[in-house]
Amino acid sequence: MPSQNMHPEDDVAAAFNPMAPEQIENPYPLYTRLRQERPVFYSPMLDLWVVTRYADISEVEKDTERFSSVGALDARAEPHPQVRDILKQGYPQFLSLVQSDPPDHARMRAVFGRALSPQRIAAMEPSIRATANGLIDGFVRDGQGDLIQQFAFALPGFVICDLLGVPRSDMQQLKGWSDDKTLLMSATAPIAQQVESAHGFIAMERYFKELLQARSRKPREDLLTMLVPQSMGGTAPLSEQEAVCNAMDLFSAGHETTTSLLGGGMWLLLESPEQLKAVREDPTLLPNAIEEMLRKEPPVRGFFRQVTRDTTLGGASLPKGARTFILYESGNHDETRFSEPDRFDIRRADAKNHLAFGKGIHFCVGAALARLEARIAFELLLQRLPNLRLRTDEPAVRRPYLMLRGFEHLPIAWDVPA
Numbered sequence: 001m002p003s004q005n006m007h008p009e010d011d012v013a014a015a016f017n018p019m020a021p022e023q024i025e026n027p028y029p030l031y032t033r034l035r036q037e038r039p040v041f042y043s044p045m046l047d048l049w050v051v052t053r054y055a056d057i058s059e060v061e062k063d064t065e066r067f068s069s070v071g072a073l074d075a076r077a078e079p080h081p082q083v084r085d086i087l088k089q090g091y092p093q094f095l096s097l098v099q100s101d102p103p104d105h106a107r108m109r110a111v112f113g114r115a116l117s118p119q120r121i122a123a124m125e126p127s128i129r130a131t132a133n134g135l136i137d138g139f140v141r142d143g144q145g146d147l148i149q150q151f152a153f154a155l156p157g158f159v160i161c162d163l164l165g166v167p168r169s170d171m172q173q174l175k176g177w178s179d180d181k182t183l184l185m186s187a188t189a190p191i192a193q194q195v196e197s198a199h200g201f202i203a204m205e206r207y208f209k210e211l212l213q214a215r216s217r218k219p220r221e222d223l224l225t226m227l228v229p230q231s232m233g234g235t236a237p238l239s240e241q242e243a244v245c246n247a248m249d250l251f252s253a254g255h256e257t258t259t260s261l262l263g264g265g266m267w268l269l270l271e272s273p274e275q276l277k278a279v280r281e282d283p284t285l286l287p288n289a290i291e292e293m294l295r296k297e298p299p300v301r302g303f304f305r306q307v308t309r310d311t312t313l314g315g316a317s318l319p320k321g322a323r324t325f326i327l328y329e330s331g332n333h334d335e336t337r338f339s340e341p342d343r344f345d346i347r348r349a350d351a352k353n354h355l356a357f358g359k360g361i362h363f364c365v366g367a368a369l370a371r372l373e374a375r376i377a378f379e380l381l382l383q384r385l386p387n388l389r390l391r392t393d394e395p396a397v398r399r400p401y402l403m404l405r406g407f408e409h410l411p412i413a414w415d416v417p418a
């Protein structure tokens, strides 16, 4: 127990409970106090060392020797024997890019660098535009709807299916399995639910393994083909296990995060009518507005690292084996880095210095795709839904997740175009 850094009288750290409804809604006033009074602190509830300042978060992300990503997302608790027995049917560990350190990281990242190259992403623009337009066609005459359920969930889901080369009709199934994977990470759900999720996790592994085998027999122009390992006759310098785990991770990493950017970003614009009007009239403001959305409402609240040796950070002593939670959400509101950080300003000159995509070697490999999807989505929604506004009769509902920030429902209304 890291007692040297615990102050029993110190309620500012004890008040940290990212799952409490008021901290899901608006955690920023508490973060301001934490950055000033207890920038790095231990949360006994989460068994995590929470890092709140921009500079300290950057230090963690840059030092992969002291702060490792290997196993950073694994559940802390031992799995229940029933869950363990099911998981034994799959690979012994989850080996993916985001959970790797050098030199494995560079080897895997090279595969993604090719698969998500700027040319390949730019070439997706017409198909993303057609998908977004098709979704809007489905509800444009209704005059009201739920942005998340009718648009922001489906668009990145279809895009990531197209990118991987899996049928769009599998999107709901993949999302279900991806939720199973997330649920197993915390290992806190009731056992029956964990058992069900363990079956889902194994099914997802098999799904991608079979597709990789199919691609090795018959290659296609898709990302799965680029992930086929050399041992299966493909080109990727990956083991079979790494290829499967990376395919699984890519689906989750590329889907819900972008849903949250679309939902959270639209909410910010609708809460700020002059800025909404400005981007509607001048879409060239959109790229910077999207960076500001990522800064103000980062879809990933924070990420984890394992401490590899006893060390100090932000005045706190962290023991070897501890796990840190680098809170992008707080770093993005750090007043020493951004002036008036709680203000949403689409013209903010340094908005793109946000931490929403991470920093250093793990900087989001899908950032260009997420930015492209967001630019197309906001452009078309603002163009095709006149007088877009939040509905006052239905509340917006946020999702209660430790790692992710975003809306489950965002009820909106607009004037039906003539």
Ligand code: HEM
Pocket: 061, 069, 097, 098, 099, 109, 112, 249, 250, 253, 254, 255, 257, 258, 261, 298, 299, 300, 303, 355, 356, 357, 358, 359, 361, 362, 363, 364, 365, 366, 367, 369, 370
């Ligand atoms: C707005 C949308 C997105 C956000 C906010 C986001 C956020 C992040 C963050 C914070 C990291 C760094 C994690 C760390 O430091 O360990 C990351 C890494 C990653 N992201 Fe994204 N992401 C988004 C979209 C995407 C998309 C569309 C894809 C795939 C097409 C993707 C794939 C990945 C992968 C594979 C990594 C691991 C990179 C590495 O470890 O080198 N992400 N993302």
